[in-house]
Amino acid sequence: MSTTTRIMAGRYRVDDLIGRGGMAHVHRGYDLTLGRDIAIKILDRELARDTAFRTRFRMEAQAASRMSHPSIVRVFDAGEDSSAEAGGTAAEPVPFIIMELVHGELLKDVIARGALRTVDAVRYADGILEALEYSHRAGVVHRDIKPGNVMITSSGAVKVMDFGIARAVSDSSSTVAETTQIIGTAAYFSPEQAKGEQVDARADLYSAGVVLYEMLTGRQPFRGESPVAVAYQHVSETPRPPSELHDEDHDEKELERIRAIDPIVLRAMAKDPFQRFADAVSFRTALDDAVTGTVPTKKQLSSLTSELYGPNPRHAQETARTLRQLSSDTTMTRTQSGPPVAWIWAGVALLAVLLVSVLIWVLAMRPDGGLPSSARIVPHLVGQTYDSAIVQLKKADLRAIRIDQADADIAVGSVISTDPAAGTQLEKGQSVTLYVSTGAAKSTVPPLTGLTQAAAKDALIKAGLQLGSVSQKNDPHTQHDIVLSSSVASGTEVPSGTTVDLVVASGVVTLNDLTGWTLDQATAALQQAGLTANPVAKPDCKGTDPKTVAAMSAPPGDVPVGSTIDLTYCTGK
Structure with a gap:
């Protein structure tokens, strides 16, 4: 990996090289604007020198970016980079495309x-x-x-x-x-x-x-x-x-x-x-x-x-x-002899007759060469707002069927795709299905407090969310591994796939050194920590007034929630 961070188009960080081909090399990358991992394909500088190629490449990349299908690697963006690291100059930009990062x-x-x-x-x-x-x-x-x-x-x-x-x-x-x-x-x-x-x-x-x-x-x-x-x-x-x-x-x-x-x-x-x-x-x-x-x-x-x-x-x-x-390749040799010359001329003559016949038939059947009067062409609507798409369909005498669909890459209310696709010929009054973006899919954070960590994880996955970090906290009234709180409150609507952090009970509380405390003070302190005090009288040592704790059954430190602690006090004269 390069020691110098390289940023393309002001937002794409170029990381490790993960592939190389005859016309491009592919890097792992990161979209600093949307915060997601990407793949960056940078075209060879020899191709970049052809202005006509760069224009065709940009148009084809735009066409590819409109396709969204599980079996097709998504194209998110395309552009040209003029940085020295890309192998070009301001006068010789190098084309690149931003793609979905596929693990496999x-x-x-x-x-x-x-x-x-x-x-x-x-x-x-x-x-x-x-x-x-x-x-x-x-x-x-x-x-x-x-x-x-x-x-x-x-x-x-x-x-x-x-x-x-x-x-x-x-x-x-x-x-x-x-x-x-x-x-x-x-x-x-x-x-x-x-x-x-x-x-x-x-x-x-x-x-x-x-x-x-x-x-x-x-x-x-x-x-x-x-x-x-x-x-x-x-x-x-x-x-x-x-x-x-x-x-x-x-x-x-x-x-x-x-x-x-x-x-x-x-x-x-x-x-x-x-x-x-x-x-x-x-x-x-x-x-x-x-x-x-x-x-x-x-x-x-x-x-x-x-x-x-x-x-x-x-x-x-x-x-x-x-x-x-x-081709300029001179290594290829003929592997079979050619046919007689007479066959060639006979074939040419037959082909000419067929072509003329077809041409006459076409002219006779369709002298105007145009589309039927009832034909309507589906306009290009991808990326346009639903309202704008409706207007264009009405102008083309076509009906619209709306289907809302979550899509994190297409603006809310804009058309993701159409069925049939743009350019398809339809009859007047036929329907075109518009798939309209509702933005990124949303999920509601389920109730998590009081569940075990495993149950909370299952609930998050079922809701389309992910479990993030899990930290522990001492709680005198809660058993080990029970959820105390979450980073996002239950009932909150968040983008699907959001990470939710949890705080779970450690199942222990801290026991302080209570020797020298009065028996009443020590008992109250244990109750506050969720522990139970068990006073134990010891007659072979001189008693005090008020009664004072001489020893504990457990040393200071973490002890399980609900433990019973023996508090020994002297009663002798």
């Missing part, structure tokens, strides 16, 4: 220890797909799903991170080689990414299929000497089913589970996006069915493989040419 390990570190059990692989894949289901509904495509961007928390939950960053990076890179150098590896690229084409949500589903493949087998489906060689295989090569790569020590039941998932993985990794699952929901449903369904036969699996990855030499040749144009 990267999925890539889990896979590094070997293939996962099927039940764990399916559970992690389901978590990734759940995050993608939410982000795709919000109109955000991740573009860089890989084990290095997935965290497994200490409780086994899945957290996907780096939404939006991949788009900013890929948009600023002109070749496949540049993009893979920055983002990391081409092992999880979809074929359309490898060819530099436009991508949509189905590219994320392809990458999720590759991650599932690696979790089941412990290795990536395609490997090569360069990123371009790997990208070429994504476009033209057929992956082996995961069950064919199983270890010999797999038991038969585990192998059957993997065979049941083979068709799911192959479908997700189809070269043609239209042959993949339509969305993350379909992918998740297929996984659920596979876990409890029947195992496909080799003939069925072979038929599926032929359907998804059938021979297409023209496609492979065009891909090779495209990749050579997009």
Whole structure:
């Protein structure tokens, strides 16, 4: 840890380095304004030199910050740092993002220890797909799903991170080689990414299929000497089913589970996006069915493989040419001969006829090219006040349904999210659900006085609060471990998760030295301390008037509450 405290944007303290990647390094940090632990991702200075990238990065980070889901690492803030420690100057600011601090390990570190059990692989894949289901509904495509961007928390939950960053990076890179150098590896690229084409949500589903493949087998489906060689295989090569790569020590039941998932993985990794699952929901449903369904036969699996990855030499040749144009890599060599020239021209002619036919059909069906007159588009409402959102929905001829929801990061009365998301097309008069922030969740401090420490802790946890420090205090009328008071009075409403300190009875009182006191004075002092006096006459010593304590049955110091103390006094002549 650096000996000099570094503060970014006037509020974020940068602490230990906890991770490093090809385009950024991540530090543990602390938000001095909100008083919470955070993670700070600081982008590489080479990326920071590109003004266009910084603009794209800021826009994508803002889009990611609007997403709030348990399976997605929250983005709290984004900005640019001009301090020397960040590696930049005032003219060369370095972008950073402030994220939720997740306690756990990267999925890539889990896979590094070997293939996962099927039940764990399916559970992690389901978590990734759940995050993608939410982000795709919000109109955000991740573009860089890989084990290095997935965290497994200490409780086994899945957290996907780096939404939006991949788009900013890929948009600023002109070749496949540049993009893979920055983002990391081409092992999880979809074929359309490898060819530099436009991508949509189905590219994320392809990458999720590759991650599932690696979790089941412990290795990536395609490997090569360069990123371009790997990208070429994504476009033209057929992956082996995961069950064919199983270890010999797999038991038969585990192998059957993997065979049941083979068709799911192959479908997700189809070269043609239209042959993949339509969305993350379909992918998740297929996984659920596979876990409890029947195992496909080799003939069925072979038929599926032929359907998804059938021979297409023209496609492979065009891909090779495209990749050579997009990359400066000269190590890639052709692995198969090209088709006859006549085939190519025939294919071009057929494609031209099809395109013209489709164009004529579109113009005939929709000459205006616009939306139906009844169509309404859901406006962007996240972060706006509820009243403002209502006005905009009325202008769009849409109805609003309000659902209040606690959120510590969104101002009270402002919109957290909408269902459906902004940009969705609806019919006139349809409803949009607005999730409106009520601020941080509140809890009421329960009655604690008179409870044992264990019972008080249980009561705090049930109320959504936490037990803080516990101190002891002598009380003559209270037994050991009973709560005397709390730092927050019972019935007080406080933010959920607030720490409450307790004061409990020690169960002892301090016994003073009473020798030399009159018997009446000593008896009164013991009663005041919650103790009982037992006078004991001693005839073999000279008595006094008034009677005086000559000895006590217990030495001065702490004694249990309610103890009986013998007070010896002399009665002799």
